[in-house]
Amino acid sequence: MIDMMKTSRRSFLKSATVVGGALLLEFALPTLGPALGGPAGRAQAAAATTGINSFIRIEPDGAVTMTVGQAEMGQGVYSGFAQILADELGAEWSRVSVVSAAPHPDHNNPWLDMQMTGGSMSIRAHYDVLRKAAATAREMLVHAAAEAWGISPDGLSTEAGFVVDAAGDRRFGFGEIAAAAARMAPPAEPRLKDPADFTLIGRRIDRPDLPAKVEGRAVFGVDVTVPGMAYAAVRNAPVKGAAVGSVDRASIDGMPGVIDVVEVPGGIAVVADRWWRAKQAVDALAVTFAETPHDGATTAALMDSLRAAFEASDAALAEEDGDAEAALADATTFVEADYDAPLLAHATMEPMNCTASVGNGSCEVWAPNQSPVSVTAAAAEVAGLEPSQVTVHTTFLGGGFGRRFEPDFVAQAVAASKAVGRPVKLIWTREEDIQHDFYRPAAVARFRAGLDADGNILAWTTRISAPSVMQHVFPGAIENGVDPSNVEGAVELRYAFPARRVDYVMGKTHLDIGFWRSVGHSHNGFFTEGFLDEVAAAAQADPYQFRRRLLAHDARALKVLDAAAEKGDWGAPLPQGRGRGIAFHESFGSLVAQVAEVSIEDGDVRVHRVACAIDCGMAVNPDSIEAQMESAIVYGLTAALRGEITLEEGKVQQSNFHDYELLRMDEMPVVETVIIEGGPPIGGIGEPGTPPIAAAVANAIFAVTGTRIRSLPIRKQNLEV
């Protein structure tokens, strides 16, 4: 029994439907973003418009289901979205559940016009449309109740899953009037709640995905099972891009459970009846890979090629204000330094994996992913199908951090399933995961600054070089030779520099390069805030006060900086051998300042405490913000202290957590977070905590040792107090 309502053209409600007594509301989100080009952009343009897409579903018993098109990868987007929707709707929180959406343009990020999870954008980009969607539903429920009671809808409101009349003596459960509400004309401009009346937004709400996660019930990609499925283990080409040469199938003859050996994009896979058997066989398989032009590639050569940019005469201009060269010539004090940061892997705890089932004219894919349209495109291409013939299920992600924006492992699973004619779950080993990443690019920067006799900055210049992030995913984002993802965090600094110039030379590597938590900010936050500390020292100024002077015009930034300094006890006496460092960085719409307290023990750095202040405009869930600050700090600290991917003979040398080490419990600093709600627009929270931490720690090390850290990771340095 389906009762479809024609909707007003001015409303963004596409349809209100009753199925089995449940109210389903489907919305088309208005979009602003330009077409970005590249495979993902093209896939988006071709994305199928099928599948269940209701944002809000109200069951006859009053249960409310929110369909969320953003991937839950630990950042708390399910609870954030549900909080916003439930608050505006007036739903009862305990009756609200969240399900993962099928890919659909209606779930596009309105800023980008594509469905993806990244850029710390989920809440920022969707806040308004989520509220509008929920307000539309609320008004339809209210109108249905008013009609049933034969009264004017004015004065009716919703709370805890009921429509209540003004006097409070009549009420309808949402479920009781859901069917009637579907027949109401949707409001063109629903009235939004007064933020003073919020009951859920801004509160510490328990995340709905956590009970399953502590009981081992949460289904990650690696946990998907499909009837009749086989398993695949992969050996990717050791040098990126090398073609499979000879394969000696006889080398695994008689190994138990083996079903087939399949060439897949990027390498070779063995399909078996169990994953462990597939892995044993792929390890034993005699296979050669063809030579490539990159068989001699090394990290040393890569870094040299990036540093050559310092002498280049054709750098692309990223930002210019005033005449920096003239101002430098006038300076009393001149400071210059070169910085570098290494390649990094994402190392999500859940290795790359995908389950695919290619049938006759169809393909179904289960994948932990951040970009369902890229998954659709990759699956369609390998399966030889149209995107509309591909169904994608986004599972929980055991970490994303930008890695799962790429569908390389999806293409492999689809190829394997197609070859063996049955569903296949393909799982990479940790070794494959670390050696075949889309890496955070290595980057270098040369800074110059000039000071007058009073220690005021007259000019600031930066030359950056790094392999492009955008080139393969969104080439349209590169303008005038500048990849914004390489220079972000080095341009548009809030400091008052009378003259500045930032330019850029695009670097090259045969490795795949990708988005890594906070992207260009991850290295540029370290570079700029490290160098600024050097300039403060040259000016013989306190690093905190020096930054205050440069931000004197910027009340919002000062408040964040002051909050971190206060929380971190800046200036208070410390025991011998301990020091503090401060850093401030803006990214993804949020301002973050951190004060790190460190000591050096046996030449190794110990970070004891990090005070972190964030102004993210407004807080939807303060607990999630604190969690993301803790998380982003550990992520950035791991990189700062230990993270490094190196190349020899074209191959990545690291392979597992013994040589790509992550911080453990015993190295976790105390993190104290101060949240500042500086007002709209909302800022991101997933990434902004990462960029300042390396500099805060490096600056603290300088305070203790007098040694400047200009190269990461810090463990490469011989530190002595």
Place this chain on the structure above:
Amino acid sequence: MISLTVNGTRQDLDIEPETPLLWVLRDEIGLSGTKFGCGAGLCGACTVHVDGVATRACITPVEAVAGSEVTTIEGLSSDLGRKVQQAWLAQQVPQCGYCQPGMIMAATALLAESPRPSDADIDAAMTNLCRCGTYARIRRAIHAAAEA
């Protein structure tokens, strides 16, 4: 044939004896709460209890646990285990959640042995990796569970 008890149920398995317990649990018995993170004993995502002792299942051949009692996150039904899970929720520990079954199994084994662990005890026992950086909350949750 290898026999062992998993979450109270006897399992008789006809399988290569060197198969890691992790893959036996996940792919033979269908208990996917125990996770694969590194396959090399380095991350603890695969932590289970073997006769009550926290054990990394990815480097434990199934033949080595023949005749043993294995408990996974799905079978963590002791009062202590529930207390730990409750503390995990109260502190809102998990982010992506992938490492958390292993963390909870490691924490439960620690608390069974040392009901009031110090921070140093926690550092020594909780060597599992969490890429989302939930360590501070795990520490708080272990202390809270100890006091519950």
